[in-house]
Amino acid sequence: MPVVVRIPAPLRKLAGDADEVRIEASTLGELISKLDGEYPGFAGRILDESGQIHRFVNIYVNDDDVRVLGGCEAPLRDGDEVSIVPAIAGG
Secondary structure: EEEEEOOOOOOOOOOOOOOOEEEEEEEHHHHHHHHHHHOOHHHHHHEEEOOOOOOEEEEEOEEEHHHOOOHOOOOOOOOOEEEEEEOOOOO
């Protein structure tokens, strides 16, 4: 069973307008790499130049912030749900 990735509205065009996709991956970094392979440009919207998660992007695995779980090294298991939440600014 793959990992379910919830795609936020600002990134759906990159994913063919899908609101979720399923991908086999054992770490968050592998998941992002596979997402970028299937949907080019995805990694550039999530990762900075050094390969770390942009500070204005929050990613959760089953409601746990990946920054606490090890960032791109965060382990994933079959059936996990990954939510990508870009920060929204305004006032």
